[in-house]
Amino acid sequence: DPRNGLLAYILEPAKYYPNIVIKYDDRFVLIRDAFPKATIHLLLLPRDASKRDLHPRDALNDQDFLNEVLKEAFAAIELAASELSRQIGRYSESCKAHIAAMESEELVDELPPSRDFAKEFRVGIHAHPSMNHLHIHIISRDMHSDRLKHQKHYNSFNTDFFIPLEDFPLAEDDIKRNTSYQNGNLKKEYKCWRCGKLFGNKFKQLKEHLDEEFGAWRRE
Ligand code: 5GP
Numbered sequence: 138d139p140r141n142g143l144l145a146y147i148l149e150p151a152k153y154y155p156n157i158v159i160k161y162d163d164r165f166v167l168i169r170d171a172f173p174k175a176t177i178h179l180l181l182l183p184r185d186a187s188k189r190d191l192h193p194r195d196a197l198n199d200q201d202f203l204n205e206v207l208k209e210a211f212a213a214i215e216l217a218a219s220e221l222s223r224q225i226g227r228y229s230e231s232c233k234a235h236i237a238a239m240e241s242e243e244l245v246d247e248l249p250p251s252r253d254f255a256k257e258f259r260v261g262i263h264a265h266p267s268m269n270h271l272h273i274h275i276i277s278r279d280m281h282s283d284r285l286k287h288q289k290h291y292n293s294f295n296t297d298f299f300i301p302l303e304d305f306p307l308a309e310d311d312i313k314r315n316t317s318y319q320n321g322n323l324k325k326e327y328k329c330w331r332c333g334k335l336f337g338n339k340f341k342q343l344k345e346h347l348d349e350e351f352g353a354w355r356r357e
Contacts, residue, residue, distance in 0.1 A: 143168075143270040147182050147189060159216065165209050167216070172284040174276065174294060176351075177221045177258075181206070181213050181273040189271045193262040194314065196271050198306040206273060207302055210260045213275050218254035221277055225355040252357070261301040263293050264319040273302065278330055281351040288340065289323050295330050296322035 146153055146168050150161035159167045164185065170178040183189055183206060188196045197203050260275050276294060285291060292298060298319050300307070312318050327336040327343040331350045336343040 138269075140267065140269045143180070143182060143268050143272055147184050147270060164205070167213050170274075170276075174282050174285050174290055175279050176224055176281055177217050177275075177277040178282070179213060179217055179275040181210055181275060183271050190269070191271060193266065193271055193273075193300075194264075194307060197262070197302070200306065203302075203305050210273060210275065210302060214255050214258050214260065217258055217275050217277070221254045221257060222252070257354075259294075259299070259301065261299050261304070264298045264300055264313060264322075265316070274299075279351050279354055280330055280347055285344070285347075288327075288338070291327060291340075291343065292323050292325055295328065296325055298322040 146158055146166050150158045150166045153168070154161065157168050157171070159169065159179065161167065164183065166182040166184060168180050168182060170180050183196070183202075185202070188199075188202060197206065257278050258275060259278060260273060262273055266272070274294075280291060280294065297313055300313055304311075304313070307314060326338060327340070328334070329336070329343075329346055329350060331354060334346065336346065
């Protein structure tokens, strides 16, 4: 069953290191999403056998486990942020400018400001995951990817269908638990993550717009 595809990384992380598996220990495996929906898209996989088969809603309602996952997720964001910084290059450009300034023997008394790339990430789960084993998405906000190919790909990350870790534990009556509400989210009209512009069901127009926003976002 392809829905069990993440189990192999949980059981034998060493086998997939370092191509898919980025790091692992007894408790967690951090991997690259094979079909990334943004510039950086990682998955954090808890290895605990009493948790990994649970629905994320249930697994993450355990406060001790949630705290452990949060701590690991923050560490993963730091790693993801440095990878994003390398990929979109702003930091290295400002460093180069700084080095050039020093070499030209101008007086430079402070480092150029560098961007906090950790702020560009979202961490959470899908209300109804397609993969069976517990996984937490760590995804840059840009949604700029060739792998982003249909409505569910976009809306599952840009509506309440994406439930941030900080929303846990979920109250019993939280609307995000409601299946028909969540199915409705997947069918919503497209809304740009950055400027809020609406695109109806025009996927091609959304994709063109995401390209433009990506350019502006990386220059921020
Ligand atoms: P969800 O179940 O929360 O909707 O997302 C599952 C995620 O797993 C998707 O983003 C998908 O691209 C990713 N995925 C599916 N199969 C594989 C796989 O075999 N390997 C890896 N590394 N990622 C996968």
